[in-house]
Amino acid sequence: MSKPVTRIPATNALMTNKRRDFMSYVWGFGLALILTLVPFALVQWQATTRGSLLIIIAVLAMVQTVVHFRFFLHLGRKRKREDLLLVLFSTSLLIIMVAGTIWIMANLAERMTPI
Amino acid sequence: MSWSTTLNHPLGLLDADSFPFLAMLGSDDSDIFINGLLGSFAAALVVISVMVVVALLTRYRAWRTLWFDWLTSADHKKIGIMYVVLALVMLVRAIAEAVLMRAQGAVGLDGGFLSSDHFAQLFSTHGTIMIFFMAMPFLTGLINYVVPLQIGARDVAFPILNSISLWLTVAGAALVMTSLVVGVFSTGGWFGYPPYTGTLYNPGVGVDYWIWSLTLASLGSTLTGINIAVTIYKKRAPGMKLYYMPLFTWTALCTAIMMIFAMPPLTVVTLQLALDRYLDFHFFTNGLGGNQMNFLNMFWLFGHPEVYILILPAFGVYSEIFSTFSGKVLFGYKSLVWATMSIAFLSFLVWLHHFFTMGQSGHINAVFGIASMLIGIPTGVKIYDWMWTMLRGRVRFSVPMIYSLAFIFLFVIGGITGIMLANPILDYQVHNTVFLVAHFHNMAVPGVLFGMLAGYTFWFPKAFGFRLDERWGRISAYCWIFGWMGAFFPLYILGLMGLPRRSVAYEQASYVPLEIVAFVGALLVAAALMALVIQLWVSIKHREENRVFVGDPWDGRSLEWATSAPPPEYNFPVVPSINDRDAFTAAKEFGVGYQEPDTYVNIEIPQNSAMGPVFGGTSFLLAFGLVWQIWWLVILTGLVTIGTLVVRGFQRDTLKIIPAETVCRAHRHWIQAARSAQPIKRSQEHTAANKGRAALETVEVST
Ligand code: HEM
Ligand SMILES: [Cu+2]
Numbered sequence: 001m002s003k004p005v006t007r008i009p010a011t012n013a014l015m016t017n018k019r020r021d022f023m024s025y026v027w028g029f030g031l032a033l034i035l036t037l038v039p040f041a042l043v044q045w046q047a048t049t050r051g052s053l054l055i056i057i058a059v060l061a062m063v064q065t066v067v068h069f070r071f072f073l074h075l076g077r078k079r080k081r082e083d084l085l086l087v088l089f090s091t092s093l094l095i096i097m098v099a100g101t102i103w104i105m106a107n108l109a110e111r112m113t114p115i
Numbered sequence: 116m117s118w119s120t121t122l123n124h125p126l127g128l129l130d131a132d133s134f135p136f137l138a139m140l141g142s143d144d145s146d147i148f149i150n151g152l153l154g155s156f157a158a159a160l161v162v163i164s165v166m167v168v169v170a171l172l173t174r175y176r177a178w179r180t181l182w183f184d185w186l187t188s189a190d191h192k193k194i195g196i197m198y199v200v201l202a203l204v205m206l207v208r209a210i211a212e213a214v215l216m217r218a219q220g221a222v223g224l225d226g227g228f229l230s231s232d233h234f235a236q237l238f239s240t241h242g243t244i245m246i247f248f249m250a251m252p253f254l255t256g257l258i259n260y261v262v263p264l265q266i267g268a269r270d271v272a273f274p275i276l277n278s279i280s281l282w283l284t285v286a287g288a289a290l291v292m293t294s295l296v297v298g299v300f301s302t303g304g305w306f307g308y309p310p311y312t313g314t315l316y317n318p319g320v321g322v323d324y325w326i327w328s329l330t331l332a333s334l335g336s337t338l339t340g341i342n343i344a345v346t347i348y349k350k351r352a353p354g355m356k357l358y359y360m361p362l363f364t365w366t367a368l369c370t371a372i373m374m375i376f377a378m379p380p381l382t383v384v385t386l387q388l389a390l391d392r393y394l395d396f397h398f399f400t401n402g403l404g405g406n407q408m409n410f411l412n413m414f415w416l417f418g419h420p421e422v423y424i425l426i427l428p429a430f431g432v433y434s435e436i437f438s439t440f441s442g443k444v445l446f447g448y449k450s451l452v453w454a455t456m457s458i459a460f461l462s463f464l465v466w467l468h469h470f471f472t473m474g475q476s477g478h479i480n481a482v483f484g485i486a487s488m489l490i491g492i493p494t495g496v497k498i499y500d501w502m503w504t505m506l507r508g509r510v511r512f513s514v515p516m517i518y519s520l521a522f523i524f525l526f527v528i529g530g531i532t533g534i535m536l537a538n539p540i541l542d543y544q545v546h547n548t549v550f551l552v553a554h555f556h557n558m559a560v561p562g563v564l565f566g567m568l569a570g571y572t573f574w575f576p577k578a579f580g581f582r583l584d585e586r587w588g589r590i591s592a593y594c595w596i597f598g599w600m601g602a603f604f605p606l607y608i609l610g611l612m613g614l615p616r617r618s619v620a621y622e623q624a625s626y627v628p629l630e631i632v633a634f635v636g637a638l639l640v641a642a643a644l645m646a647l648v649i650q651l652w653v654s655i656k657h658r659e660e661n662r663v664f665v666g667d668p669w670d671g672r673s674l675e676w677a678t679s680a681p682p683p684e685y686n687f688p689v690v691p692s693i694n695d696r697d698a699f700t701a702a703k704e705f706g707v708g709y710q711e712p713d714t715y716v717n718i719e720i721p722q723n724s725a726m727g728p729v730f731g732g733t734s735f736l737l738a739f740g741l742v743w744q745i746w747w748l749v750i751l752t753g754l755v756t757i758g759t760l761v762v763r764g765f766q767r768d769t770l771k772i773i774p775a776e777t778v779c780r781a782h783r784h785w786i787q788a789a790r791s792a793q794p795i796k797r798s799q800e801h802t803a804a805n806k807g808r809a810a811l812e813t814v815e816v817s818t
Contacts, residue, residue: 082348093376093463097416101409104467107475108408 028071035064127745128320133298150233153215158296186728189274189721190684191263194281196578198256199571205248205288210644212241217602217637220630223620234619235302236321240291242305243325245559246421247332248288253567254428255284255339258367261574262343264675264682265361267352267691267698272345274721275763276338282731283335290328290738294321298742301325304617306414307388309399309407314392320742323392326385327738333382340374343367352674354693358452361673361697362445365452366431369459370424376463377420384413389741408473415466423462426558427455429566430497433519436569437501439669440516441508442797442812444697447500454493454500461490471539472546480539487537494530498523511797513669514588518569521596522561529557532607550610553603560599568595568647576668576807580680581661585801587650594643601636605629663807665789670797670809672697677708679785680807685718685773688782703811709789711782715775722771729759 039057047053069075075083172178185193216237219229229237263271271277294300301321303312312322347368351360360368388410390396397405438445445451467475467483501523510516532554536542545551568591576582609629614621654661666680677699678687689712695701702708733756740748794810795802 089372090376096463097380100466101412101416104412104475104479105406105409107479108473111474111476 024071028067031067031071032064035060035067125745125747127740127743127748129297129743129745133320133743134296147230149228150230153229154233154295161292161295183723187278187723187725189270189278189724189727191259191271191274191277192578192682192684192686194277195256195258195260197281198252198259198284201285201288202249202253202256202567205244205252207644208292209241209244209249210640212237212244214637214641216241217630217634219619221627221634223618223630224624224627225620225622227620229619231619232302235304235617236300238617239301239304239307239321239325240294243301243328244288244291246305246425247329248284248291250425250559250563250567251332251336252284252288253571254370254425254563255280255336257432257567257570257574258343258370258428259339260578261570261675262364262367263346263350264577264678264686265364265673266347266350266355267674267687267693268346268350269686269690269718270350270721271342272349273342275724275726275769276342278724278727279730280335280338280342282727283331283338283734286731286735286738287328287331287335289735290324290331290742293739294324298324306418307385308414309388309391309410310401312388313400315400323389323742326389326392327741329385330382330389331734331738333378333385336374337378337382340371340378343371344375347371352690352693355698358449359693359696359698362434362448362451362455363428363431363673366427366434366455369455370427373420373424373427373459373462377417377424379417380413381417381421384410384417387413411470411473412466415469418469419466420462422555422558423458425563426566427459429522429563429570430455432566432570432573433501433522435673436515436519436573437504439573439671440511440513440519441505442511442670443504443508444672445500446503446506447496448696450496451500454496457493458490461486461493465490465537468537468539468542471542477539484537484539484542488534491530491534498527509797511800513801514583514585514592515569515573517589517592517596518565518572521592522565522569525557525561525596525599529554529562532557545610547616548610549606549614549616552616553606553610556599556603556606560603561596565595568592573669574675576661576663577666577675577680577682579658580664581654581658582663582668582801582805584650584654584657584661587646587653591643591646591650594639594646598636598639598641598643601639602633603636605633605636609633660803661805663805665785665792665807667699667809668800668805668807670800670812672700674698677702679781679788683778683781685720685778688712688715688718688778703809709786711786715779715782717775718773718778719770720773722769724763724766724769726759726763730756733759 039060042048042053042056048056069087075087172181185197188194215229216234219227219234222228259271259277263269291300298320301307301312301317301324303317303322303325307322307325310316312325347360347364387396387398391398391400391405397403399405399407399410401407434445434451465483465487467479468487471480471484501519512520532550536545536551536554572583572588606629609626612623612626614623614626663680666678666682667676668680669676674691674693675682677691691698699708733752737749737752737756740746740752788806789808792806792808793804794808795804795806796810796812799805800809
């Protein structure tokens with residue numbers, strides 16, 4: 001049971017903890033920003049060919065996911081079973097959606113009358 | 116969007132012709148006149164109802180109470196109730212539209228009284244409202260109210276986020292309602308397929324109303340999903356293992372997780388359509404490499420899980436009811452949990468069955484067809500578990516049980532027609548006919564809606580402290596059941612006879628008799644709704660005789676019954692420790708049901724916050740601005756919305772404290788009431804003697 005709140009004066013340990021948290025968010029935000037701006041820039045200035053552009057964007061997107069997991073969802077060093085299950089579950093759903101979409105749309109494209 | 120256009124058209128596309136009433140007056144075509152009249156009547160109803168509510172609130176000086184006790188509340192119970200109120204209001208409109216459509220059907224041989232455009236708006240709003248603004252708020256409301264109580268928590272994990280979700284949903288609903296008065300709604304059906312919903316075929320504001328109301332609703336639901344999942348993972352009372360959770364909480368958990376994964380495809384695909392419409396992107400037009408078929412794909416990536424998001428909580432409600440009203444433990448608890456999880460997972464594997472006829476190869480159809488049929492297995496497991504729960508129980512045929520029994524009978528029929536439709540060969544024959552309409556209403560009404568209404572009847576005494584009138588409840592239930600059968604069994608046959616869905620009129624005289632039967636059924640459904648209103652009215656009038664302050668009117672089994680009715684703001688004076696399933700039944704059997712704790716402590720609960728209503732208001736205006744392309748409004752409200760988020764970040768006093776003495780006084784008062792109340796037997800639970808204290812008489816049959 002929680003006692004009536006008395007605000008505990010921030011001790012040193014608390015302060016460093018807070019600081020670490022803050023820095024972790026800053027890192028996450030910075031990385032996410034870079035990983036977003038780079039693909040936009042690549043597209044804007046047509047840095048490479050279409051094929052490699054697509055691959056680069058996909059790879060950056062996946063790195064972005066990892067960054068989110070690590071810095072915002074705090075999945076990281078301390079592994080927990082619950083977390084693992086959720087990550088596996090999410091991944092499998094995403095794979096189902098993406099693979100299913102590609103399968104269906106590619107099949108449709110194949111069956112279209114060529115222009 | 117140059118500055119000069121903004122200056123010349125400060126109201127964007129809005130002008131006198133945007134009001135159907137004025138447009139009607141300006142026309143001399145009699146057809147337009149009739150449809151305009153109906154539209155104006157509906158619009159007038161909306162405006163008048165709003166004015167009446169405002170007047171009543173002013174008359175009874177209820178504004179302060181409304182604002183401080185309800186709208187800004189972060190209490191999960193009040194938020195839950197507001198969700199259900201929203202759902203019921205929207206249900207009235209959607210049922211009225213359904214009856215109108217059936218009336219048109221009855222006289223639709225070579226004509227009828229509705230224009231095709233008006234008819235299209237009717238099915239589009241009916242479908243959109245029923246799914247997003249009736250069923251979703253209803254189940255979210257029940258979950259919000261019940262789940263924290265069932266797991267022994269004081270509130271959800273993120274109370275203010277909860278309020279924001281509610282208000283986003285309200286904003287979406289308000290947008291749909293606004294479309295009655297200002298402008299028109301989409302004619303593209305509830306799933307709005309392009310290219311029909313692209314600007315080329317649909318230049319007006321209708322589709323934009325649809326897009327933005329769905330965007331608001333889907334954002335609200337995503338946040339709700341996160342909130343509920345985290346609540347169930349993190350806020351369970353000590354000792355409550357996952358396998359001790361009541362089944363309703365299990366279904367809530369699965370639904371919440373599904374919301375997290377299923378809503379984003381919808382948000383994305385409607386936003387893509389918005390980009391197509393506003394900024395000439397070509398995601399879904401064939402120009403410049405677009406592909407409308409991906410819209411269907413993306414939409415149903417959301418759409419199929421969505422129908423299970425709707426049905427799973429209803430399954431949860433039925434599980435609670437079968438067990439409570441049979442006076443027995445739930446049969447096959449673990450199999451029910453596993454069935455729920457399998458359904459949740461499988462529902463992400465079958466979306467293609469909504470577009471078997473789109474033109475992909477047969478083997479793809481076969482794979483998705485088989486996957487769809489698989490869902491029948493866990494569902495069948497559930498049906499048997501429920502029947503075995505009743506077996507050798509002492510079944511009481513009260514209102515929730517009547518709904519549940521009707522559900523078993525009718526849902527099995529719907530399930531069988533579903534399995535028929537899962538076969539692509541058969542689907543080619545009946546897709547896009549009213550056979551399909553009959554099938555999905557078979558799931559949506561006896562499945563979802565009956566479950567919601569059963570839950571409403573079941574938990575109403577908990578939320579408001581008095582029971583609902585039993586007689587009117589029965590009348591309503593029977594009208595729903597037989598009305599539904601009358602309205603939709605004919606559609607199965609009509610579908611096999613070839614009547615396409617969404618037809619405003621038809622040329623086959625042979626359709627007429629069944630159309631008339633369906634209309635009579637729809638009238639009975641309208642009567643059911645009336646009976647529901649009367650029931651509420653009668654119950655409020657006789658509330659004093661029907662008080663159940665002690666809080667356990669049905670000999671309940673899970674923790675929500677172990678507190679007063681209505682429960683205190685903090686739910687439990689002391690968070691209970693759990694070491695079994697059916698925690699409250701166990702407590703009652705061991706005679707430790709109504710105990711005083713040794714000590715009381717101060718309790719922290721979240722402070723009210725205007726964040727939710729403000730957020731709802733600004734996002735409504737933002738969406739309205741987007742619909743009518745009033746850009747200054749969009750920018751302004753966008754900034755305010757972000758501003759409120761920032762301001763909230765600086766707020767420090769987010770908790771308020773309820774002193775131990777207050778808790779102690781309230782709890783002693785309740786214990787006193789419980790001890791002095793006469794424990795009543797189940798046979799008397801509908802009499803005035805029921806003060807909410809159940810006598811111990813359930814004998815557990817070992818299974
Ligand atoms: C029991 C009362 C109800 C009646 C009488 C009713 C009647 C109708 C009618 C006449 C249509 C148009 C059928 C057509 O296209 O030919 C329709 C469509 C639809 N209804 Fe209902 N309905 C009821 C309840 C519900 C409920 C509870 C839900 C969902 C939870 C629902 C969801 C829908 C949807 C999604 C559509 C399709 C709209 C579209 O074509 O885009 N209905 N309903
Ligand atoms: Cu489906």
